[in-house]
Amino acid sequence: MKGLFKSKPRTPVDVVRQTRDLLIYASSGSDIRESKREEKMAELCKNIREMKQILYGNSESEPVSEACAQLTQEFFRQNTMRLLITCLPKLNLEARKDATQIIANLQRQQVQSKLIASDYLEANMDLLDILISGYENTDMALHYGAMLRECIRHQTIARYVLESQHMKKFFDYIQLPNFDIAADAAATFKELLVRHKSTVAEFLSKNYDWFFADYNSKLLESSNYITRRQAIKLLVDILLDRSNSVVMTKYVSSRDNLRILMNLLRESSKSIQIEAFHVFKLFAANQNKPPDIVSILVANRSKLLRLFADLKTDKEDEQFEADKTQVVREIVALEPRDR
Amino acid sequence: MATRDHEPEESSKKIQYPLDAKAYKILDEIGVGVSAVVYKAICVPMDSILVAIKAIDLDQSRADLENVRRETKTMSLISHPNVLRAHCSFNVDCRLWVVMPFMSCGSLQSIISSSFPDGLPEPCIAIVLKETLNALSYLHNQGHLHRDVKAGNILIDSDGSVKLADFGVSASIYETNTAPGWGQSTSSSPLMLTDVAGTPYWMAPEVIHSHNGYSLKADIWSFGITALELAHGRPPLSNLPPSKSLLMKITKRFRFSDYETKKNFKSKKFSKAFKDMVASCLHQDPSNRPSAEKLLKHFFFKNCKGTDFLVKNLLHGLPSVEERFKGGKNSHKNGSDGEDTGSELVKQRRISGWNFNEEGFQMEPVFPTEAKDDTVVKQVRFGGETIIPDNKSSGSDYSGQCNLSSPKQDGEEAQVVTQGESEGDNRELTASASESMGGSGGDGGEVDREAMVGGLVALRRSLDEQRQQVSNMIVLLGGEVSREDQLVQLNDRLRMELEAEKQKNFELEMELEFLKLQISGAYNSGGTD
Numbered sequence: 001m002k003g004l005f006k007s008k009p010r011t012p013v014d015v016v017r018q019t020r021d022l023l024i025y026a027s028s029g030s031d032i033r034e035s036k037r038e039e040k041m042a043e044l045c046k047n048i049r050e051m052k053q054i055l056y057g058n059s060e061s062e063p064v065s066e067a068c069a070q071l072t073q074e075f076f077r078q079n080t081m082r083l084l085i086t087c088l089p090k091l092n093l094e095a096r097k098d099a100t101q102i103i104a105n106l107q108r109q110q111v112q113s114k115l116i117a118s119d120y121l122e123a124n125m126d127l128l129d130i131l132i133s134g135y136e137n138t139d140m141a142l143h144y145g146a147m148l149r150e151c152i153r154h155q156t157i158a159r160y161v162l163e164s165q166h167m168k169k170f171f172d173y174i175q176l177p178n179f180d181i182a183a184d185a186a187a188t189f190k191e192l193l194v195r196h197k198s199t200v201a202e203f204l205s206k207n208y209d210w211f212f213a214d215y216n217s218k219l220l221e222s223s224n225y226i227t228r229r230q231a232i233k234l235l236v237d238i239l240l241d242r243s244n245s246v247v248m249t250k251y252v253s254s255r256d257n258l259r260i261l262m263n264l265l266r267e268s269s270k271s272i273q274i275e276a277f278h279v280f281k282l283f284a285a286n287q288n289k290p291p292d293i294v295s296i297l298v299a300n301r302s303k304l305l306r307l308f309a310d311l312k313t314d315k316e317d318e319q320f321e322a323d324k325t326q327v328v329r330e331i332v333a334l335e336p337r338d339r
Numbered sequence: 340m341a342t343r344d345h346e347p348e349e350s351s352k353k354i355q356y357p358l359d360a361k362a363y364k365i366l367d368e369i370g371v372g373v374s375a376v377v378y379k380a381i382c383v384p385m386d387s388i389l390v391a392i393k394a395i396d397l398d399q400s401r402a403d404l405e406n407v408r409r410e411t412k413t414m415s416l417i418s419h420p421n422v423l424r425a426h427c428s429f430n431v432d433c434r435l436w437v438v439m440p441f442m443s444c445g446s447l448q449s450i451i452s453s454s455f456p457d458g459l460p461e462p463c464i465a466i467v468l469k470e471t472l473n474a475l476s477y478l479h480n481q482g483h484l485h486r487d488v489k490a491g492n493i494l495i496d497s498d499g500s501v502k503l504a505d506f507g508v509s510a511s512i513y514e515t516n517t518a519p520g521w522g523q524s525t526s527s528s529p530l531m532l533t534d535v536a537g538t539p540y541w542m543a544p545e546v547i548h549s550h551n552g553y554s555l556k557a558d559i560w561s562f563g564i565t566a567l568e569l570a571h572g573r574p575p576l577s578n579l580p581p582s583k584s585l586l587m588k589i590t591k592r593f594r595f596s597d598y599e600t601k602k603n604f605k606s607k608k609f610s611k612a613f614k615d616m617v618a619s620c621l622h623q624d625p626s627n628r629p630s631a632e633k634l635l636k637h638f639f640f641k642n643c644k645g646t647d648f649l650v651k652n653l654l655h656g657l658p659s660v661e662e663r664f665k666g667g668k669n670s671h672k673n674g675s676d677g678e679d680t681g682s683e684l685v686k687q688r689r690i691s692g693w694n695f696n697e698e699g700f701q702m703e704p705v706f707p708t709e710a711k712d713d714t715v716v717k718q719v720r721f722g723g724e725t726i727i728p729d730n731k732s733s734g735s736d737y738s739g740q741c742n743l744s745s746p747k748q749d750g751e752e753a754q755v756v757t758q759g760e761s762e763g764d765n766r767e768l769t770a771s772a773s774e775s776m777g778g779s780g781g782d783g784g785e786v787d788r789e790a791m792v793g794g795l796v797a798l799r800r801s802l803d804e805q806r807q808q809v810s811n812m813i814v815l816l817g818g819e820v821s822r823e824d825q826l827v828q829l830n831d832r833l834r835m836e837l838e839a840e841k842q843k844n845f846e847l848e849m850e851l852e853f854l855k856l857q858i859s860g861a862y863n864s865g866g867t868d
Contacts, residue, residue, distance in 0.1 A: 056482070093418050097481065138355065142416060177358040179428040179435060180415050183408040225433045226397065230404060269398045269433055 012054050012071035016080060019047040023083035026090055045095040048084075052098045055105045072109040076120045081106075085130055088143060100143045104150040118154040125160050127151075132166045135173040135185050145184040152188070155196045162192055162203045168210075171218045175227050186230045193234065197243040204238070204247045212251065220260050225269065232264055232275040239282060252283045255292045262300065265307060273311060274320075281323050284330045298334050305331065356426040356438055357384055363392065363438070367661045369445070374399040379441060379661065389441035390426065398433045411437060413483060421474035423494060423504035442502060445660035448491035450653065451572050453663045458572040461609055462644055463653050467493060468566055469640045470501035475562060476631035478503075479555045488561035490568045497654065499646030556625035559634070563620025570609060612639040 010018075022044040054071050057063040075081065084099050091099065107117045121127065128151060134144025152158040161167065170192075173185035193200055204211065219231035239248040251257055261283065264276035283293060297304070308328055313320050357363075363380045364387075370377035375395045381387040395407065414425040414437070426438040444450065447467060451459065459467070471493055478485055485492075485503065492505045568574045616639040622628045629637075657663075 093416070097416060101482075142412060177429050179430055180408075180411050183404065184412070187405075187408065224430065226404070226430050226435075229397070271398055 010050075012051075012067045013074045015047055015050050015054065016071055016074040019044065019051060020078060020080045020083060022047060023080070023087050026087050027083060041090075045092065045098075048091070048095050048098045048102065051102050052105075055102060055109075068109055069111050072106055072116065073111050075106060076116050079124075081117075081120065082124060082127060085127055085144075085147070089137075089140060096143050100146050103147045107150040107153055115154065117151075118156065121151055121154060121157050125157075128157065128161055128164075129166070132161070132169070135169075135176070135181060138178065138181065141178075141181040142184055145181070145188060149188050149191055152191055153195070155199055158192055158196050159199045159203075162199065167192075167207075168214070171214050174219065174230070175222060175224055179226070182226070186227075190230075190234050190237075194237050194241070197241065200238075200241075201243045201247070204244060208247065208250060212257070216257065216260050220264065228264070228267075229269065229272050229275070232272055232279070236275050236278045239279060248282060249286075252286050253288075253290050253293065255290075255296060258283050258293055258296055262296075262304075265304075270314075274313060277308075277311060277320075277324070277327075281327045284327045294334055297331055301331055301334070354385075354426075356382060356390075358427055358429040360429075360431045360436065363390065363436075365392070369660045369664045382438070389443070391439045391441045393437040393439065394431070395435045395437065396433065397430070397435055407435060411435075414439075417478075417481075417483075419474060419477040420500070421470050421502055422477060423502040439504075440496075440502075442494035442504075443497040443660065444495040444654050444657060445663060446491050446504075447493045447495065447569065448489070449660070449663050450495070450657060451490060451569070453658055456572050458570045460652065461570075461613060463649060464566065464569045464613070465640060465643045466499075466646060466649055467495075467501055467569060468562070469635070469643050470646070471503055471562065471565070472631050472635050472640075474503035475558055476635060479558070479631050484555055485558050485561075488558050489565050489574070493565070495649065495654065497650070499649040499654065501646065501649075554625070555630070556628045559620050559628045559631065560625075562631075562634075563617050563628075566613075566617045566620070570613075610639070612637070615639070 022040055025040055026044060051071060054067050055063055081103065084103065088096055088099060108115070109117065128148070131144045131148040131151065134140040134148070137144075152161055170185060170189045174182055174189060176182040176185065215231065215235070219227055220235070222228050222231070238244055239251060258280075261276055261280050264272055265280060267273055267276070283289070284297070286293070289297075305328060308324055311324070362384050363382055365378045365380045367379045368376060369379050369391070375393055378392045378394065380390050380392050382390050397404065397407065411425060411428045414423075415428070417424050423439055423442070426440070428435060428437040430436065447459075458464075471488070475485065475488070487505060488503070492503060494502050494504050496502070564574055616634070616637045619627075619629055619637070620634070
């Protein structure tokens with residue numbers, strides 16, 4: 001097969017152009033015969049595969065950066081990304097996977113040391129709306145989800161998603177019954193909340209009230225084990241990040257938050273308990289504990305101390321033990337107010 | 340590639356299985372692993388169709404959710420007749436249920452151990468391997484490594500269809516950059532993975548020595564080992580050199596002793612085509628192994644029979660999967676359905692290389708002949724976990740071995756030695772150092788200079804320590820006055836001499852003063868007078 005095509009090697013630009021033409025054809029209504037259309041779709045899939053091979057290489061050859069740059073430039077010069085995204089449901093599974101990998105790869109391609117994908121997306125923010133709503137479509141969710149995660153590597157794009165109304169929907173997507181999709185949504189949610197530190201810090205302080213109210217009630221108090229486990233882990237990542245210190249201070253001053261964390265400490269799941277401890281220690285270590293926090297800790301002192309005595313990590317973890325000793329010391333030293 | 344007009348939508352759209360535990364009725368347990376149980380069940384609303392449910396205990400499994408997510412995602416985005424696809428997955432409390440098609444004849448490993456202990460007939464092997472290669476070829480084209488190809492992961496249905504299963508450790512070479520777990524890749528090529536996963540006997544040398552990175556060809560190696568497994572009834576590990584402790588360990592745990600004593604498989608005749616095909620998969624150098632696609636064109640597969648041949652010759656009269664699982668559980672051998680049994684193995688060992696003996700149609704692992712191997716360099720764990728290289732440099736085994744062999748650094752080995760023993764020790768150290776050199780030449784093709792220097796430095800240090808110990812010992816035995824003692828005595832003697840000299844000097848000075856006084860007195864008296 002290889003020998004057949006060797007006579008007329010197509011440039012990366014040719015491949016992108018032909019793909020675009022075929023995508024336009026695929027997205028338009030079909031007014032031609034079935035067989036003809038079938039043929040065109042097969043050709044489209046072949047072109048998509050070829051683009052992937054230019055970008056990723058194959059078993060025989062590594063990708064060539066010059067070819068990648070040409071492809072990237074041509075791809076974003078016109079609206080190929082939009083066409084590919086909107087036509088995705090019309091492609092077969094293999095072509096969908098190829099397309100997803102192409103779009104993922106292109107987000108990192110630099111042309112003259114510029115990420116032109118970022119510029120393109122900034123001018124086409126509505127594409128993100130399509131990608132995000134993909135979580136509501138079982139067949140598209142994993143493809144659109146993977147593309148979305150690559151797009152939010154760009155800070156401006158992540159900010160757009162964080163500040164959009166979509167952010168609220170993630171709390172539901174994370175709890176979808178289909179594990180694959182829910183886990184994919186959770187991975188995207190996490191990426192949004194940890195990758196771009198300054199943007200995240202700004203988002204959290206602006207949206208503190210609704211965000212943590214939802215985070216507590218929908219995620220940390222969810223009836224779904226995986227949701228709770230992922231949520232508590234992410235909460236640790238968020239609060240322990242230095243750039244979120246203002247948010248952290250606010251979080252550990254609320255008795256409602258403390259109550260939720262203490263419930264998580266009592267879970268039968270070891271993983272959840274350990275993660276919950278990492279948040280709880282922040283409440284205990286806070287040197288300006290509000291009186292209501294102090295009184296809760298004092299009232300539950302013996303229970304907490306018993307719990308910590310039994311709480312151990314599977315592998316030996318010196319840091320964990322040191323933290324535990326510190327927390328226990330803090331709790332023991334608290335002045336009982338009821339006496 | 341079927342791309343019919345209205346089909347694409349359908350071909351990629353799965354029939355949606357219910358995402359609710361209530362819709363399924365569990366019939367029997369058919370497999371068990373460290374953190375997962377596999378059940379045979381029916382899906383009531385779907386006409387009570389049979390399914391296999393793998394229930395993974397997420398709280399117990401040390402693999403974090405990210406790995407589980409990747410596994411199920413891979414399984415649900417795959418569509419090939421020879422690859423087991425998940426119908427759906429959802430969680431039931433802290434367990435994740437992965438619902439899959441029920442493959443009524445179970446894994447080839449369980450078929451072999453229950454009914455074909457000495458291996459399968461060659462025509463059956465050809466069919467099974469060809470179907471497996473189709474799966475590998477598809478996966479590799481997608482950029483997926485399976486990483487755990489073995490008979491225990493090849494499942495057969497009652498109609499003879501063959502499917503490759505268990506993506507517990509599969510990885511995508513395209514995802515190396517995004518997945519946090521693979522982030523530490525030291526390899527410059529993005530299409531290489533550097534962590535260790537899989538089941539030991541089937542593992543390619545470059546996976547064991549994973550610092551060099553490995554890729555799709557590692558699956559081809561495992562495929563070759565699987566071929567031997569099907570032919571002989573178990574993976575190759577026979578004809579071990581009489582390296583006492585190591586051999587003991589392996590035979591004790593895996594009952595391979597009979598592999599050596601039972602010579603009857605030698606009378607078994609395999610075709611030249613088969614031997615040639617397997618040999619090509621077992622090249623030390625990954626680049627010399629053929630791709631899955633190329634392997635499919637090997638003449639061994641040319642006149643391969645259809646899967647109905649399997650139904651008549653392999654599956655006829657087999658005990659059911661459930662029966663086999665129960666039987667296996669009682670005798671506590673490798674009898675259970677292969678789903679997860681592989682991941683139970685946690686063991687330490689080191690193989691410096693493999694030699695494939697094409698004549699005898701066996702693999703001969705090359706172990707360092709040194710008995711000190713017990714201080715294993717790499718600790719390999721299974722079940723989707725990554726390895727923990729023992730030495731921090733993680734670079735090379737060779738420096739590691741030298742370091743570990745040096746008595747002072749390894750507490751256990753630091754011992755009071757008599758003169759004779761100590762000399763013996765030294766010889767052993769030298770031996771193991773040169774062994775390492777040989778090993779490095781064997782697999783890497785070049786000697787890691789830095790590692791070598793590190794090793795030699797450690798060796799020298801150890802020799803110094805040995806010498807010190809020997810001298811101490813001699814002193815202890817009163818055989819000879821130590822140099823230090825001699826020095827101390829010499830020092831004392833010298834000090835005494837010095838004191839004596841000083842005394843003498845002082846006396847002379849006094850005398851001189853006295854004489855001076857006398858002279859000046861004489862002058863004075865003479866002058867004034």
